[in-house]
Amino acid sequence: MVYDTKTVAQAWSLLDEATVRYQGANVGTIAALATGTDAANYDQIFTRDFFVSGLAFLLAGKYEIVKNFLRVTSDLQQTENSKNCFQAPRGVMPASFKVIKKNNKESLVADFGEKAIGRVTPVDSSLWWLLLMRMYIKASGDKAIAAEDKTCSSIKRILDHYLIGHFELIPTLLVPDGAFMIDRRMGMYGHPLDIEVLFDAALRSSREILGIDASEDDKKYIERIDDRIGHLTDHIRADYWIDPIRLNSIYRYETEQFGDKIANKYNIYVSSIPSWVYQWVPENSGYFLGNIGPGRMDFRFLTVGNLLAVLTSLAEKSQQEKILRLLEVNWEVLVGSMPIKLCYPALEGKAWHLLTGADGKNTSWSYHNGGNWPTLLWLLIAAAMKMNNKAMAIKAIETAAKRLSADDWPEYYDGQFGNLIGKEARKKQVWTAAGFIVAHSILKNPDKIKLLTFDD
Numbered sequence: 533m534v535y536d537t538k539t540v541a542q543a544w545s546l547l548d549e550a551t552v553r554y555q556g557a558n559v560g561t562i563a564a565l566a567t568g569t570d571a572a573n574y575d576q577i578f579t580r581d582f583f584v585s586g587l588a589f590l591l592a593g594k595y596e597i598v599k600n601f602l603r604v605t606s607d608l609q610q611t612e613n614s615k616n617c618f619q620a621p622r623g624v625m626p627a628s629f630k631v632i633k634k635n636n637k638e639s640l641v642a643d644f645g646e647k648a649i650g651r652v653t654p655v656d657s658s659l660w661w662l663l664l665m666r667m668y669i670k671a672s673g674d675k676a677i678a679a680e681d682k683t684c685s686s687i688k689r690i691l692d693h694y695l696i697g698h699f700e701l702i703p704t705l706l707v708p709d710g711a712f713m714i715d716r717r718m719g720m721y722g723h724p725l726d727i728e729v730l731f732d733a734a735l736r737s738s739r740e741i742l743g744i745d746a747s748e749d750d751k752k753y754i755e756r757i758d759d760r761i762g763h764l765t766d767h768i769r770a771d772y773w774i775d776p777i778r779l780n781s782i783y784r785y786e787t788e789q790f791g792d793k794i795a796n797k798y799n800i801y802v803s804s805i806p807s808w809v810y811q812w813v814p815e816n817s818g819y820f821l822g823n824i825g826p827g828r829m830d831f832r833f834l835t836v837g838n839l840l841a842v843l844t845s846l847a848e849k850s851q852q853e854k855i856l857r858l859l860e861v862n863w864e865v866l867v868g869s870m871p872i873k874l875c876y877p878a879l880e881g882k883a884w885h886l887l888t889g890a891d892g893k894n895t896s897w898s899y900h901n902g903g904n905w906p907t908l909l910w911l912l913i914a915a916a917m918k919m920n921n922k923a924m925a926i927k928a929i930e931t932a933a934k935r936l937s938a939d940d941w942p943e944y945y946d947g948q949f950g951n952l953i954g955k956e957a958r959k960k961q962v963w964t965a966a967g968f969i970v971a972h973s974i975l976k977n978p979d980k981i982k983l984l985t986f987d988d
């Protein structure tokens with residue numbers, strides 16, 4: 533491989549320097565070290581960012597910090613029904629938190645979106661927390677934590693909230709804009725793939741954890757999970773899927789149909805299919821749509837949802853292969869100079885103006901809107917290795933290694949081919965370094981992939 537161990541060591545020292553202590557123990561890592569004058573909230577421990585650091589620690593056998601993080605966030609979780617609409621609902625985990633020191637006393641202050649830019653709700657935090665808990669138990673063998681009251685109560689609070697009925701008759705979650713890694717307005721409201729795949733994986737994680745020495749009450753929750761998960765998996769596998777055959781049948785859809793056995797359930801009009809899609813899905817390839825709703829198929833490719841679906845086997849075997857093939861064929865536009873775009877293609881012109889609210893940070897081919905995020909290297913390499921495509925994994929890590937250390941570990945890259953350091957990218961971004969460590973560790977020990985995967 534073209535990178536040497538110095539790059540890995542450098543990534544580790546970044547993680548170590550970013551580690552935060554609370555009451556004498558390591559509890560997490562801040563988002564970025566080089567925050568400059570405008571730190572915003574990059575000096576906080578983000579739940580979604582720590583998931584990647586946590587994974588790096590687990591793969592290195594450093595279990596304690598992950599356990600402490602899981603416990604501290606459990607304590608911060610909303611435990612009561614909200615007193616008013618300005619409080620996050622019971623069960624939700626914070627987007628981020630910070631250790632405050634005053635008069636020699638330490639305390640934790642969390643943000644559930646009430647202070648965040650754009651006042652965005654973290655729908656994903658509780659779900660990443662569940663995945664990390666499962667991985668922690670698998671890696672460390674600490675099954676005792678699964679039986680602890682604290683753990684079971686946290687899981688059940690999440691399930692109570694995420695499994696309640698809402699205004700729709702579908703198994704996916706209804707999600708507002710800015711609710712996950714893309715935490716700004718980007719037209720993701722509705723049923724974004726990234727959250728739905730994460731939701732599916734989180735349900736499976738809860739099932740596994742509650743299944744360890746299950747009490748009668750745990751079994752009731754497992755039943756509720758089982759009741760939802762089959763429908764959720766089927767719905768995503770069938771309705772979100774696009775390959776040349778499905779595209780052709782959508783292209784020939786009849787509209788304005790009524791009844792429960794019709795093909796065009798969401799009343800999709802053919803003229804809403806963007807022209808780039810026709811060249812985007814060649815023979816033997818396919819992917820899951822970014823979003824589905826009444827009169828709406830969002831054809832944007834969301835990387836986290838698609839790759840996570842490969843890893844968790846939410847995608848069927850043949851779908852997993854087709855997603856990998858899509859990556860291979862569209863490598864230049866999805867990866868180019870830096871793995872990998874968060875979302876493709878970028879919103880441009882009028883669509884950008886309307887859907888992002890003319891967001892100056894999310895201009896076309898920048899940041900969330902078509903920018904490349906090196907933290908996602910872990911996911912790309914894990915998916916490639918799961919599919920026994922070592923050549924793809926090596927190509928990805930070598931591409932990343934050419935730039936990351938020299939560029940001082942940027943948060944994201946810009947440009948259609950990801951060759952520019954992001955306009956407003958933070959340097960020394962911790963999940964960039966953590967993503968690299970995880971990727972390197974999986975490549976070195978492919979067996980470790982089992983920590984991340986679920987049975988087919």
Ligand code: GLC
Pocket residue numbers: 563574578580581712713714715
């Ligand atoms: C930005 C990203 C978000 C991330 C945070 C901290 O807000 O959009 O996904 O969690 O920075 O790195």
